[in-house]
Amino acid sequence: MLRSILNQTWSLVSFIIRRDRLRIPLWLIGITVITLMIPIAFDDMYASQQERDTMAETMKNPAMIAMVGPADFDNYTTGVMTAHNMVLFTAVVVGLMSILLVTRHTRSDEEEGRIEMIRSLPVGRLANINATLIVLAVVNILLALLNGFGLYALGIESMNLEGSLLYGATLGATGILFAGVTAVFAQLSESARGTISYSIAFLLIAYILRAVGDVSNETLSLISPLGWVTQTEIYANNLWWPVILLVGVAIILFFLANYLNAIRDLEAGFIQVKPGKKHASNLLQTPLGHALRLQRTTIISWAIGMFVLGISYGSVMGDLESFFEGNEMLEQLLMAEEGYSLTEQFLPMLLLVMAILATVPPIMSVNRLLGEEKKNRIEHFLARAVSRTQLIGSYLLIGVINGFVMLSLTAIGLWLAAASVMDDVFAFGTIYGGIMAYYPALLVMIGVAICLIGCLPRFTSFVWVYVVYSFLVLYLGGLLDIPEWIGKISPFGYIPKLPIESMTWTPIIVLTIIAFGLMMIGFVGYNKRDIEG
């Protein structure tokens, strides 16, 4: 009986390996390279114990602990520092790897009708799910060994063999656990999309439970699998029970997935898809509302992301002074200005980085118009009573408001967190005004995107080159002694660096006019050209 339902499992194992002969090695190499690079960089950047203790001080605040977990701050060796900063993040990435690989070989194949083909052959009913789980287990064990021995091979003093192996084992065990979680969701949900959504939701909830638990209530952390990851105390006390717990739960999940798979029909699930709306809401029935609806999830995710980014930058503000002292690289990056504290000098750089980052979502909003055109969906509008101006105008409006919201949320997040950790708090206006000064530069970027969509649709990706260029030149400009005119090719280079420079209105006004001009050119071009889709 068992033999018949598992018939040909090993053939499927080799088939899965054959299909993923590039994908799996890329994941393994990618994760291992990141794991091995970080301790080398840390060992170099924080060479003395004194520097590492400064780093420990910076990390010892609720915001950072919520992000990366607790650590033994009194014994902050390179090893402890690496594990503290990296093991949780890497575990999340490994979890993602397992989620994507398992979904790909279970529900995706089933949804596309490929499992049906396999099942029509003399292959056991449970062969596919077990072949997938076997492959994932092997991949994660390999990952554990690669990372474990790799870290030990670096030969860093504070990173002994046991700690290194525990590091690798923690990652591998997390991967195996998420393989189990995804295998169960692949039975419950009817679609690949649902499987991925439920599994990632599980991952996020585990992360948030742990974050809340680590700063307030430890029992919360103990019900989250990612909480177990941070309990390993790698390179300090080297606790192995979390690894055993992870693997133990994973095995239970493996059995559960097998059971659920055995009792259900092919292509069926346990979670019913609820019927969608029969009618469109009034908002959805306009080009603007429709464009907004398409981007709803993306915009909300970015908004949360930008707010969290603001908070995380803000939360380190309190310890910046002590952090900068003695770090030559950063001191060079911030040309010393008389009469301003180091934190104040750091602020313009921070605002610039956040403003350039906040340019990404509005450009994505605007470029979506071209994406729709390439997918042949613009004709639904243009073949009805919608003008081209109305169409491109809707996307532009969303982009312009999107940029404003992103900048505002970043500033609010930054100020809220800074206010809670700093003794001598910035006025809200200083931060909000400082970042809003970049709005005209952001508008120029949107203008470039609109102009390209209207006139040179094939070259829309150029706007991303321009954004990356702005970032590299202005962020690293101070460090690398790049001549000033190179920075002036970017609109961001003209914005006064508040609060250490005084406000000048000329560039603000000129950039706004340029942005408007570019948008007009884009509108004219869009009204003249062929729509491709």
Place this chain on the structure above:
Amino acid sequence: MSVIEVNNLTKTFGSFTALNGINIEVNQGEVFGFIGPNGAGKTTTIRILLGILKATSGTARIFGKDAWHDAVEIHKRIAYVPGDVNLWPNLTGGEVIDLFVKLRGSNDKHRREELIERFDLDPTKKCRTYSKGNRQKVALVAAFSSDADLYILDEPTSGLDPLMEQVFQQCVLEAKQAGKSVLLSSHILSEVEKLCDRIGIIRQGEIIESGTLSELRHLTRTNFVVETKEPITALHELTGIHDLEEQGQMLSFQVDAEAIDAVIKHISQFGIVKLESTPPTLEDLFMRYYEQRDEHKAGGAS
């Protein structure tokens, strides 16, 4: 009164000429069939009529207005169904229908429900779960539930099952009875034969023939099957006889329209027992134009 007027329309993409001086006229209350092989230029013509592509030269007018400049005005009175319906995966069919109907301007809730019923569509499902046929139903429901004066349908039935194709044909006939005009581009020649008043055949960016089906038939051969008392002699010597085949006592052949009279006179001398004649189907017609092209090509090569 002509609803669509296309004069000497040319469209080039770089050095490729997609349309080379085509002329089309569709009159009020008429169903015009637009047929031709893939890549002949049907969709390009339709896209120019919709103001999505700009003509290189020539004019395209709908309701007497310019298809490019007055696109929005024109579209208030048009319903369009593309051949390849691409929809937004995260919206439901019902939401998309509402959006489409609203974007045109009019709104007939009763008609929408009736059509959803007739086409047997589940409007609560997300578009990502729809098959090609179901996506086409969404576009068809949106088109026919709007009170348009002109329907532009670009291979609208390529994914429908035979039952739904019937429903579609009813919808077109209802529109015609209500005095609407229809431009129907299609591969399914039996459908065109059944629905269309006039037909235009496009090949390699040129309209090679247009007219009513009977006019077109006149240009081509009729099939004959004859049985006579005495064996027919010297038939192959007559001009305009093709594909002569002997089937026992019977003879089958095709005759060019202008040669029919002479052929009938000739065979009647042999005492006709049975005579069957069938008009050429649209498929015969279409294939004949294909063959002509191939002969032309072969001639050119030698």
